[in-house]
Amino acid sequence: MAYWLASKRRGQTFDYIQRFDPRFWTVDFPRPMMASVITTAADALRVDLEFHHADSLAGLIWESVDRLDHPLLAYETDRNYSRTTLRFRWRSAGVIPLDQVNGPTLTIEGRDAAGQPRSWYVRLWNYAVGTPNDAIIELKFSQLLDGWDISGSTSLVHPADIDRMFISLAPAGFSTAGHVLLPQRIDAQVEVSEISCEGERGLLEIGDVLVPAHDLRMATAYDDSYNQTPARIIRSLRGLGYRNHLVHYVGMSHYFRVRPDQAGRMIVEQSGEFAGPCVAWHASFLQHCVAAGYEAILSLSYELFDEHCPDAWKQRFFDGSPAQTGWVPPSTLLSPTHGEAMDWLRAVAERWVRMVMQAGMKVAFQIGEPWWWQPADRRICLYDNASRAHFETRLGFEPPEIANLAAPLSDAQKALLDEAGHLLGDSVRSVRDRVREVAGPRAQVLILLFTPTILDPATPEAYRANLPVEWAWPNFDRLQLEDYDWLTGGAEALRRQAYAIMQGRLQYPLEQQDYLAGFVLRPQDAAGFWKLIDAGIDEAISRGVDRCFVWALPQVARDGYTRLPAPEDEDTMQAFDDVLYPLALGRDAGVSPEFSTSISVTASGHERRNSHWADARLRFDVGPGIRSDDELGVLIAFFRARRGAARGFRLIDPFDFSSNGMSGVPTAADQSLGSGDGLTATFRLAKRYGSGSEPQVRLITRPRPDSVRVAVDGMEISEFSVITGGKVVLSPAPSPGANVTAGFLFDVPVRFAEDRLDVTGAAFAAGEAPSVPLVEIRESA
Numbered sequence: 006m007a008y009w010l011a012s013k014r015r016g017q018t019f020d021y022i023q024r025f026d027p028r029f030w031t032v033d034f035p036r037p038m039m040a041s042v043i044t045t046a047a048d049a050l051r052v053d054l055e056f057h058h059a060d061s062l063a064g065l066i067w068e069s070v071d072r073l074d075h076p077l078l079a080y081e082t083d084r085n086y087s088r089t090t091l092r093f094r095w096r097s098a099g100v101i102p103l104d105q106v107n108g109p110t111l112t113i114e115g116r117d118a119a120g121q122p123r124s125w126y127v128r129l130w131n132y133a134v135g136t137p138n139d140a141i142i143e144l145k146f147s148q149l150l151d152g153w154d155i156s157g158s159t160s161l162v163h164p165a166d167i168d169r170m171f172i173s174l175a176p177a178g179f180s181t182a183g184h185v186l187l188p189q190r191i192d193a194q195v196e197v198s199e200i201s202c203e204g205e206r207g208l209l210e211i212g213d214v215l216v217p218a219h220d221l222r223m224a225t226a227y228d229d230s231y232n233q234t235p236a237r238i239i240r241s242l243r244g245l246g247y248r249n250h251l252v253h254y255v256g257m258s259h260y261f262r263v264r265p266d267q268a269g270r271m272i273v274e275q276s277g278e279f280a281g282p283c284v285a286w287h288a289s290f291l292q293h294c295v296a297a298g299y300e301a302i303l304s305l306s307y308e309l310f311d312e313h314c315p316d317a318w319k320q321r322f323f324d325g326s327p328a329q330t331g332w333v334p335p336s337t338l339l340s341p342t343h344g345e346a347m348d349w350l351r352a353v354a355e356r357w358v359r360m361v362m363q364a365g366m367k368v369a370f371q372i373g374e375p376w377w378w379q380p381a382d383r384r385i386c387l388y389d390n391a392s393r394a395h396f397e398t399r400l401g402f403e404p405p406e407i408a409n410l411a412a413p414l415s416d417a418q419k420a421l422l423d424e425a426g427h428l429l430g431d432s433v434r435s436v437r438d439r440v441r442e443v444a445g446p447r448a449q450v451l452i453l454l455f456t457p458t459i460l461d462p463a464t465p466e467a468y469r470a471n472l473p474v475e476w477a478w479p480n481f482d483r484l485q486l487e488d489y490d491w492l493t494g495g496a497e498a499l500r501r502q503a504y505a506i507m508q509g510r511l512q513y514p515l516e517q518q519d520y521l522a523g524f525v526l527r528p529q530d531a532a533g534f535w536k537l538i539d540a541g542i543d544e545a546i547s548r549g550v551d552r553c554f555v556w557a558l559p560q561v562a563r564d565g566y567t568r569l570p571a572p573e574d575e576d577t578m579q580a581f582d583d584v585l586y587p588l589a590l591g592r593d594a595g596v597s598p599e600f601s602t603s604i605s606v607t608a609s610g611h612e613r614r615n616s617h618w619a620d621a622r623l624r625f626d627v628g629p630g631i632r633s634d635d636e637l638g639v640l641i642a643f644f645r646a647r648r649g650a651a652r653g654f655r656l657i658d659p660f661d662f663s664s665n666g667m668s669g670v671p672t673a674a675d676q677s678l679g680s681g682d683g684l685t686a687t688f689r690l691a692k693r694y695g696s697g698s699e700p701q702v703r704l705i706t707r708p709r710p711d712s713v714r715v716a717v718d719g720m721e722i723s724e725f726s727v728i729t730g731g732k733v734v735l736s737p738a739p740s741p742g743a744n745v746t747a748g749f750l751f752d753v754p755v756r757f758a759e760d761r762l763d764v765t766g767a768a769f770a771a772g773e774a775p776s777v778p779l780v781e782i783r784e785s786a
Contacts, residue, residue, distance in 0.1 A: 008539045010531060011076045011565035020213035022080060024202040025067060025091055028240065029080065031232045033171075034063035037263050037271040037313065040174075041282035043289040044236045049198035053282040054099065056176035056191040057263070057271065058184055064112075064171035065195070073233060075562040078244045080211040084115065086146040086164040088205040095133065095140050099193025100174045102137030103130040107179050109195075111144070115167035125151040125162045129172070141199075186265055192281055216246035219570040221542060223247040224521060224556040227283070228256035235290035239297050241558060246568060251294070252302045252371060252485075252521070252554050255357060257336050258310035259283060272315050275345065277352030284360075291364035302451065303357050304371035305436075307350065311337040318346035320378050320386035323406040328378035328386040338378045341432030342391040351439040358443045368444035371485065373453040375433045376471040377425055383410045383464055387425050399424050410464035422469035430475025437481065451483040452476055453521065456503040457490040468506075477511045484513040487521035487556070492541045493534045498686030498738030504548070520545035523556030531564040539568070547729075581653040581754065581782070582646075587639050588630055590659045595626035620703050623753060625656065628777035637764065640777065649760035653782045655707055655752040664692055664705075664748045671748030673716035678747055681717070681739025688745050690731040705751045706731040706784040712750040718743050730785065754782040 022029075027050040032042045038061040040054045052065055071079035101108045111127040127149050133140035146164035176191045202208075223242050230238055242251065260283040263271040294301045309318075311329055320328040320338045329335040339346045354370065361368050378386040385407055387396070396404040405417050414422075437450045459471040478484070486507065491500045507513075522542050525534045542553045555561060555568075598621040605613045631637055647654060661667045664675035678688040690708055693700040710727040717739050725735045731751075739745055758778035 007569040008535065009565070009567040009569060010535055011567050013076050014212050014214075017077055018213045018215075019210050021208045022211045023200075024083075024089065024207055024209050025093075025200055026080075026209075027197070027200060028234050028236045029067070029071070030234065031066045031068070031073070032063055033066060033232055035061070036258070036310075038063065039259065039280040039282045041231060041286035042234055043285055044234050045196070046198065048200045049196065050200075050234070051197075051285070052174065052195040053285040054174060054176075054191075054193040054195070055262070055280050055282060056099075056187060056193060057265075059176070059178055059180040059182070059187055060184055061176055062179075063174040065174060065197070066169060066171040068169040069167055070169075073559075073562060074212075074237070075241055075245060075567075076212070076565045077214045077216075077567065078212040078241055080209045083206060083209060084166050084168065085206055086167055089146050089164070089207055090203045091144045091146070092199070092201045092203070093142055093197050094199040095129070095135075095142050096196040096198070097138050097194065099177065099191050100195060101177055101179055103133055103140060104137040107173075107175050108137070110173050111170055112173065113149075113162055113167055113170045115163065117163045118165075120166070123163070125149070125160075126153075127151065127162065128153055128155075131155050186269065190264075212244075214244055216244065216567060217570045218248045219246045219568045220546065220553070221247065221568045222250050222252070222552055222554045223558055223561075224252040224254065224523070224554045225558045226254040226256055227260055227286075228254070228258050229557060229559045231256075231259045231283075231286065235286065235293045238290070238558065239293040239299070241562065242299070243297055245561070246570065248298070250300045250302060250369075250552065250554075252304055253290070254304040254306070254373060254557075255287075257306060257308040258313075260287075261313070261353070263313050266315075271313055273309070273313050273349065275349060277349050277356055279356060287360055288364070291361065291366060295364055295366055300367055300369060301361070302369040302371050302449075303361060304373045304453065305350070305354055305357060306373040307339045307341070307375050308336045309339055311335045314339070315345070317390070318343050318349075319389060320392075321389040322384050322386055323388045323408070325388070328380075330378075331380075338376070338386065340389045340391055341375070341377075341429050342395050343389065344391070347432060347435065351436055354436050354439050355443050358440050358448070362444060368440070368448040369451065370440045370444075370448065371451040371453055372433050372436055372481075374455050375429060375452075376455075376459060377429060379410065379458055379464065379467060379471070384408060385410055385422075385467070385470065387421065387470070392425075392428070395428065396421060396424055410467050414466050419466060419469060422466055425470040426468075426473035427475065429470065430473030434475060434480060449482040451485055451519070452481045453485040453487065454507070456486060456488045456500070456507065457496075460499075460503045460506055462499065468510075472510060474510065478513045478517070483517050483519060484511060485519040485521055485554075487523070489521075489523050489538075489556070492522065493525075493530070493537050494684070495537070495682075496684045498684060498736065501686055501734065502736060515549040516551045518550050519552045519554060520550045521554045521556050523560065525560050525564060528563060531566075535564060535566050539566075580651060584654050585752065586627065586654060586656045586755075587643055588627070588636055590625075590627055590630045590657070594630050594659060595624075596658060596660055597624040598622070599624060620701065622783065623658070623755075623781040624758070625658075625753075625755065625779040626776055627656075627779060628775040631775060631777075637775075641762065641764070644757060644762050647757060649762075650757045651760075653754050653756045656755045656779060658753050662752070663750055671712055671714055671750060673714040673721040673748050674719065674746045675748035676746060678733070678745040681741060681743035681745060683741045684738055686736065686738045687728075687732050687734050688747075690733065690747060690749055690751075692751075704731065705749065707752045707754050709750045709752065712748075714748045716746045719746075754784055755779040756782055 027044045032040045034040045038056050040063045042052050045051050069084045070082045109129050113125045117123045129142055133142045149162040150158045151160040260279055262274045262278045262280045264274055266272050314337050318339050320340050328338040358368055404421050407418050440450050441448055488500050522538045525531055545553050600621055603615045663669050664671050676692055690705040692703045695701055708731050713727050715722055715725050725733050727733055758780045764775045
C-alpha cells in the first residue's frame with residue numbers, strides 16, 4: 006500500500022475557519038490538578054478543572070502555529086493580529102473572578118516592534134462589561150494595553166508578531182506562598198461562548214482534505230490528547246481516512262481522581278472515581294465518535310502513574326524496589342495479587358463500560374499489555390508482599406529470587422513463573438468478568454500483548470509468567486498483538502516466530518486477531534520507521550489479520566504519515582492466474598531477451614549509452630509449437646480464459662528454467678541470496694548471469710516451490726518456507742555474516758502481447774504456424 010509523509014499541503018483542498026475557532030484551543034496545567042477543554046457549540050467551549058493545591062494554575066491556550074494537527078489538516082501560521090478583534094462571553098465558577106487580583110489574565114507571548122522577545126499581561130476585567138463571573142469581553146489587539154491598571158497607560162501590546170496567548174485560570178484561595186493543599190478540592194468551570202473574531206485578520210486558511218477511506222484504523226490515547234478538544238481529534242481521524250473502529254487507551258496518568266493520604270501524598274481514590282474533567286472530556290469524545298460512526302474500543306492497562314499509586318499496590322523486585330518504567334516521570338505496574346489494587350482496577354473498568362453504554366455505543370473493551378514487569382536488566386517483579394504470600398501458600402516454599410531471566414533457571418524458579426502466569430491469567434479474567442457483568446454477554450473483551458517482551462529469545466522462560474494459557478481462545482473475544490520494537494528494528498525472524506508461538510499457544514483464529522503497528526518515538530526516525538511500519542501493516546493484512554491499527558495519532562500528525570488507499574482497479578491491473586501455459590513449446594518456439602538502451606552519438610563520433618533496465622525482459626512466440634487442431638483448440642480456449650492480454654500466467658522457458666546453468670538439476674549452492682544479519686529471515690530468489698563483480702541479476706518471482714533448496718554457510722536446511730513473490734523465509738534467521746544460497750526451478754510470468762489471436766484455417770492446414778506473441782510481466786520486487 007502506498008503512503009506519504011506529508012510535510013505541508015501541496016495544492017490539497019483547504020477552507021477557512023474563524024480565528025479562535027473553539028475546536029483548536031488547548032489547556033495545560035501541572036499535575037496533580039486536572040483540566041480539560043471541550044466544544045459545546047460551533048462558537049463555544051468549556052473548561053472543566055479540579056484544583057488540589059493553592060498554587061495550582063491552568064492555561065487556556067491559543068497558538069499561532071498549529072503544532073498538533075496533521076500538515077494536511079493544520080491551520081495556517083499567522084502571527085499578525087493587527088486590526089483584529091476577539092469578542093466572547095465569559096462565565097466562570099470556582100476560579101478567581103475577573104475583577105480580583107490573580108484573576109483571569111491574557112498572557113501574550115511574542116516579540117516587540119524591534120523583534121525582541123516579550124510577554125504582555127492583559128487583565129481581562131479591563132475589557133469586560135458585566136459581572137466578575139459573567140461578562141462580555143472585547144479585545145481589540147491593536148489597542149490592547151499591558152498591565153493591571155491601564156488608566157493613563159501607553160504600554161501597548163505589539164500585535165504583529167505573537168506566538169501564543171493563554172488565559173490563566175486559578176482557584177479561589179490561590180496563593181504563591183507554597184505548594185500547600187487547599188482546605189478541600191475545588192471543582193471549577195469556565196464557559197467561553199459567543200466567540201467571534203472580526204477585522205482584517207479574522208479568518209485562517211485550514212487544510213480540508215478528505216483522504217478516501219482505507220484499510221487502516223487508528224489508536225488514540227488520553228494521556229496524549231487530554232489537552233485537545235475531542236472535536237479536533239475526530240476531525241483528524243475522518244480527514245485522514247480512518248474509519249470504523251478506533252482503540253482509545255484511557256492512559257495511566259490523567260483519568261483518575263486523586264486525594265491526599267496521611268502524608269499529604271496525592272494517590273488515587275480507592276473507589277476508582279474519575280476526575281471531573283476526564284468525565285466531561287470522554288462524554289464529549291464518545292458523543293463525537295457516535296456521530297462520526299466510530300466504534301471506540303476503550304483500553305485499560307495495569308500501568309499507573311507511579312507518583313499516584315499506593316506503595317502496597319506496586320509490583321516489586323526481589324530487593325523490594327518497585328517496578329518503574331522508563332518514562333519520565335515513571336509509571337509503575339499494579340500487582341495482580343493485591344486485593345485493593347485489583348478491586349480498584351475492576352471498579353475503573355466498570356466506570357468506563359458504563360460511560361460507553363451511556364453514550365449508546367457497543368461495548369468493546371481492551372485489557373492492554375498485562376504483565377509482570379521485566380526491565381532491560383532481565384529481572385522480574387514478582388515479589389510484592391501480597392504475591393510473596395500467595396506464592397508461598399501455593400508452592401509450599403518461599404519464592405526464590407530470579408535475578409536474571411536469561412540465565413538457566415531451576416525447577417523451583419520455573420514453578421514460580423508458572424504460578425505467576427496462572428495468577429496473572431486469572432487476574433485479567435476477573436477484569437473481563439466485571440466488564441461482562443456490567444455490559445452483558447454481547448460485550449467484546451479484547452486482550453493486547455506485546456511480543457518483544459514476553460517472547461524475547463534472550464529470556465526463554467518468561468512466557469511462563471506473561472503468556473498464561475488462561476488467555477487462550479475463546480477466553481477473550483479478540484487477540485491484539487503489537488511488536489513495534491522488532492518491527493522498527495528489522496527483527497523479521499523473531500516477529501514471524503512470535504506469530505507461530507502465539508497461534509500455537511493461544512489459538513485465536515486470524516479473523517479474531519488485530520495487529521497494532523507503530524510507533525515512532527523520535528521525529529528523526531520518521532522516514533525509516535514509517536516505511537517499516539507501513540510494510541508491517543501490509544504484511545499483517547496479507548497474513549489474514551482482520552484489522553490493523555496504527556499507534557498513534559500524535560505521531561501520525563507530527564510526521565505527516567498518510568495512508569493512501571489502493572486504486573479500485575489495482576487487483577485487475579495486476580491480475581495473474583497461477584496456471585501454466587498448457588502446451589509444450591518445443592525447440593521451434595522463439596525466445597528474445599530485450600533491454601532498453603538509449604544511445605547518443607557525439608559530434609566526434611563517440612557514443613554515450615544509457616541502460617534503462619537492470620534486467621532483461623523476455624518475449625516469446627509460442628505459435629510454432631502448435632502441431633494439431635486439438636492443440637489449436639487448447640490455445641484458443643486458454644487465450645479466451647485469460648481475456649487476451651488482461652491476465653498473466655506461467656510459462657516454461659525451454660532454454661532457461663533452472664538456477665543451475667540453464668537447465669541443470671538445482672543444488673542448494675547454486676545462487677547466492679545474501680548474508681545473514683541475525684534478524685532478517687526473508688531472502689529474494691535471484692539468478693545471476695555472467696561473472697565478475699557486476700553480473701546481471703534476475704529476480705525470480707515464480708519459482709516452483711517444491712524444487713527450492715536452501716543452504717546456510719554450505720549446510721542445506723529444511724526449516725524454510727517459500728512465499729509469494731519468489732521469497733524464502735528461513736527459521737531461525739541466519740546468523741550475522743552467514744552466506745545464504747539456494748537452488749530452484751522457475752517459470753516466467755507472461756501475458757499475451759495482444760488482445761487478438763489471428764489464426765486462419767487454410768494457412769494452418771498448409772503447415773504455416775500462427776504467430777502467438779507473449780511478453781514477460783514485470784512483477785514487484
